[in-house]
Amino acid sequence: MSSFFRRNKLAALGLLIIAFLTFVALLAPWIVPYDPSVQNLPTRLEGPSWDHPFGNDELGRDILSRVLLGTRVSMRVGAMVVLLSGIMGVLLGGFAGYAGGKADTFVTVIVINSLMAFPGILLAIALVAFLGPGIDRLIFALSVIGLAGYARLARGQVLKVKTMEFVEAARALGASGPRVFFLHVLPSIIQPILVQASIGMAAAILMEASLSFLGLGIAPPTPSWGAMLNDGRSHLFDAPHMVVFPSVALVLTVLSFNFLGDAFRDWLDPKSLKS
Amino acid sequence: MAAFLVRRLLLTLPVVWIVVTLVFALIHLVPGDPIAQMLGEGAPAPEIQRLRHELGLDQPLLAQYKTYVAGLVKGDLGVSFRNQQSVSKAIAERFPATIELTIAAIVVSLIFAVPAGVVAAVRRGRLADKAIGVFSLFGVSMPNFAIGPLLILLFSIALGLLPVSGRGGISHLLLPAGTMALGLAAITTRMVRSSMLEELQQDYMRTARAKGLPERTALFKHALRNGLLPVVTILGLQAGALLAGAIITETIFAWPGLGRLTVQAINARDYPLLQGCILTISLTYIAINLLTDVVYSVIDPRIRYE
Numbered sequence: 001m002s003s004f005f006r007r008n009k010l011a012a013l014g015l016l017i018i019a020f021l022t023f024v025a026l027l028a029p030w031i032v033p034y035d036p037s038v039q040n041l042p043t044r045l046e047g048p049s050w051d052h053p054f055g056n057d058e059l060g061r062d063i064l065s066r067v068l069l070g071t072r073v074s075m076r077v078g079a080m081v082v083l084l085s086g087i088m089g090v091l092l093g094g095f096a097g098y099a100g101g102k103a104d105t106f107v108t109v110i111v112i113n114s115l116m117a118f119p120g121i122l123l124a125i126a127l128v129a130f131l132g133p134g135i136d137r138l139i140f141a142l143s144v145i146g147l148a149g150y151a152r153l154a155r156g157q158v159l160k161v162k163t164m165e166f167v168e169a170a171r172a173l174g175a176s177g178p179r180v181f182f183l184h185v186l187p188s189i190i191q192p193i194l195v196q197a198s199i200g201m202a203a204a205i206l207m208e209a210s211l212s213f214l215g216l217g218i219a220p221p222t223p224s225w226g227a228m229l230n231d232g233r234s235h236l237f238d239a240p241h242m243v244v245f246p247s248v249a250l251v252l253t254v255l256s257f258n259f260l261g262d263a264f265r266d267w268l269d270p271k272s273l274k275s
Numbered sequence: 276m277a278a279f280l281v282r283r284l285l286l287t288l289p290v291v292w293i294v295v296t297l298v299f300a301l302i303h304l305v306p307g308d309p310i311a312q313m314l315g316e317g318a319p320a321p322e323i324q325r326l327r328h329e330l331g332l333d334q335p336l337l338a339q340y341k342t343y344v345a346g347l348v349k350g351d352l353g354v355s356f357r358n359q360q361s362v363s364k365a366i367a368e369r370f371p372a373t374i375e376l377t378i379a380a381i382v383v384s385l386i387f388a389v390p391a392g393v394v395a396a397v398r399r400g401r402l403a404d405k406a407i408g409v410f411s412l413f414g415v416s417m418p419n420f421a422i423g424p425l426l427i428l429l430f431s432i433a434l435g436l437l438p439v440s441g442r443g444g445i446s447h448l449l450l451p452a453g454t455m456a457l458g459l460a461a462i463t464t465r466m467v468r469s470s471m472l473e474e475l476q477q478d479y480m481r482t483a484r485a486k487g488l489p490e491r492t493a494l495f496k497h498a499l500r501n502g503l504l505p506v507v508t509i510l511g512l513q514a515g516a517l518l519a520g521a522i523i524t525e526t527i528f529a530w531p532g533l534g535r536l537t538v539q540a541i542n543a544r545d546y547p548l549l550q551g552c553i554l555t556i557s558l559t560y561i562a563i564n565l566l567t568d569v570v571y572s573v574i575d576p577r578i579r580y581e
Contacts, residue, residue: 010409114293118557119519126553129541130304132312206418210523213420214538229420233527236439240428247421254416262412 004267014259021253024068025075032065037221045239055241057231063242066223067249073224074205074253077139081204082197084143089150090186090193096151097158098181107151115148124207128216138217142204153196157189164188191268198261202254209250225250279572287565294561298554299343302332302546313356313544326356330547352551357543362551366533370555372442373532376524377517379452381510384460389506391460392467393499396475407464414461419520423454423527440529451528455520459513466509467502474498504575511567515560 005012024031034052040060048055054063096107115123127141161167162185170184211217212226220227225246232242302309310327311318327333330353331342346353352362395407430450431439437450474480475498483493518533525534533552540549 010412109289110293113290114297117290117294117561118297119516119560121516121522122519122553122556122560125519125522125537125541126298126301126549127304129549130301130546132306202416206416210418210420213418213523214526214541216541226420229424233424236424236427237432240432243421243424243428247425250421251413251417254418255412258412258416 008263010259011263014256017252017256021071021075025072028069028072032068034062034065036061036065036069036223045235047241054245057242058235063245066228067245070223070225073218073222074208077208078201078205080139081142081146082201085146086150086197089147090154093151093154094158094186097155098162098185112148112152120145121210124211128211133216133219135218138211142207146200150196153192154189157192158185161185161188195261195264195268198257198264202257206254283565283568287561290561294557298550299340301550309546313546353547355545355548357545362548366551366555369531369533369536372530373521373534376451376521376530376532377514379448380455380459380517381514383452383456384463388460388463389467391464393471395468396471411461411464414457417457419454419523420527422457423524426450426454442531451524451530455517455524459517462513463506463509466506470505471498471502474502507571508567511563515563518556518559
């Protein structure tokens with residue numbers, strides 16, 4: 001693994017930033033310099049200074065503190081969505097591929113095709129707009145949308161793996177269907193799933209920010225990078241720092257997961273590596 | 276070709292049915308009473324009853340579904356409950372602006388992506404290739420709502436070159452189209468690069484070089500023509516996704532299109548209008564995917580026999 005990161009400098013950089021972001025996300029409530037929801041109107045829209053390195057927003061709240069706490073929100077939503085959609089998608093797609101027949105047709109036609117008939121962001125907007133705001137509903141909506149990708153990937157991988165000799169050997173030795181599925185088939189498809197998870201984390205963070213930008217995601221006063229960008233939009237002329245810092249935080253985070261996912265994908269796909 | 280078209284159309288019908296059904300079901304996902312949500316807290320009971328009856332929500336579910344589908348067949352998407360305007364009419368008024376923006380974004384992205392992809396492939400492994408690779412990753416990692424304000428800061432506020440918002444001539448189109456184009460340009464660049472890498476190793480390229488064709492001619496007249504074929508698929512798929520992405524871009528630039536109408540419907544909790552917008556975008560997405568397949572089958576006939 002260490003040689004992988006030595007060869008892929010961008011992946012190493014991505015991992016380093018992710019480690020830092022995880023650290024910030026875990027400790028955010030204790031390391032923020034100011035209370036991110038405390039308003040201080042006399043200092044509203046003030047630019048970066050020694051006291052407030054990222055400046056203040058339209059209510060005089062410290063932007064650095066809000067960006068730091070926003071990391072926690074983004075990472076939480078991203079991790080939960082990847083976990084939920086990954087588990088649901090892999091089990092569903094894996095089961096469909098393994099069982100075949102009508103179960104496979106049902107999962108492919110009803111679940112995967114239905115979810116993929118919509119552009120992802122549109123379905124997210126539709127679900128959250130009708131379900132109503134709230135972090136739990138947001139995580140639910142993004143997980144439902146994300147599971148189609150995992151299900152399709154897992155189904156394809158299982159179809160490939162289930163005819164391999166080691167699976168036949170396990171069956172010949174008398175292992176039960178679920179045992180073969182969970183102990184032999186699933187572990188052998190985990191690598192492409194991890195690549196998907198890394199890219200999925202980036203996508204989930206982006207979607208959360210997009211929905212919060214539209215006022216459909218995290219409810220105020222909880223800080224979210226997307227919502228902060230929306231607030232900053234009306235102050236582009238007088239307080240551009242309101243847009244710049246949340247943008248940088250968001251892009252850096254998404255980029256880190258994409259760096260990592262991209263390097264893993266190249267590593268696992270010899271064709272891509274060759275090209 | 277006719278058989279392929281019929282088969283492809285038949286495969287599209289169930290997807291259309293699923294989309295229509297899911298969009299119909301959306302209003303029933305609203306926690307509690309959707310009518311109370313639309314009218315807000317404290318709305319008088321007779322008013323709630325009146326709107327429920329008007330929207331047909333007091334009918335049995337199956338009857339509601341039949342009415343909804345029958346209306347759709349006639350192009351009737353219902354009535355906006357905020358301004359009593361026909362939803363179909365409101366969408367028809369806004370749709371051209373979104374199409375204009377989407378086409379402009381595709382054109383802008385191609386202007387950057389094709390040369391960048393070709394350069395990356397020809398200079399494989401060198402600095403230019405690596406730089407273009409990093410740019411592509413930046414492109415896919417930067418959301419519209421981060422790029423848009425940054426472009427406004429640079430081109431409208433700092434340089435004073437382009438208008439901040441609204442729809443007008445080309446100058447109004449450049450910033451929103453550029454915002455939408457960046458992500459697409461990044462994806463297309465990667466596609467052109469990998470497709471060109473494959474073409475550059477083909478036998479016909481060796482033949483072209485062996486018969487003394489200049490490298491430039493071999494590259495642009497032979498490799499690029501074939502290399503752009505798979506790009507059509509990516510562009511088709513992405514054009515549909517761009518329509519959905521327009522929701523955010525149009526909000527940033529106050530572009531009077533379908534995306535902005537969607538956000539207005541969300542903010543006003545105008546569920547009939549919102550359903551109409553979501554359905555229109557989804558059906559356009561499906562239609563573009565279908566069109567992409569057909570175009571691809573025309574330029575690469577092998578696809579028809581698969």
